[in-house]
């Protein structure tokens with residue numbers, strides 16, 4: 001399918017420390033030659049709206065408290081999502097979820113902090129997951145826009161092995 005042509009304003013800020021280009025950057029996409037952008041302007045607008053809400057309401061407060069948040073995966077087009085082995089309902093497809101590592105802080109400490117405050121409305125988290133992969137660890141976090149009246153679940157999960165999750169209290 002031919003993609004509609006439109007401009008991506010990569011250097012535009014979503015919040016003080018997060019830029020549009022971070023939403024679409026993907027090492028896996030680069031390696032596999034996948035162009036990781038939405039198909040049309042309407043989908044683009046939806047993804048940016050979701051990503052901006054995630055940046056402002058969730059990622060920026062983490063950045064303010066713990067230092068640099070290095071995004072490893074945010075939006076995924078369907079092709080990239082398939083390549084990564086993501087589920088069909090992955091919130092990455094909507095720009096509602098991001099994976100990150102913390103170069104300046106202890107990742108598990110950040111996860112514990114997020115798990116503790118997840119029920120407070122000032123950081124309205126849908127899901128936070130501490131993922132342990134074979135050679136790396138990351139935090140997956142998601143958030144849904146309130147004005148769409150979607151319910152944020154405030155779930156906290158820990159991966160014990162690949163594809164295996166446990167609730168984290």
Ligand SMILES: [Zn+2]
Pocket residue numbers: 073092097098099140141
């Ligand atoms: Zn993720």
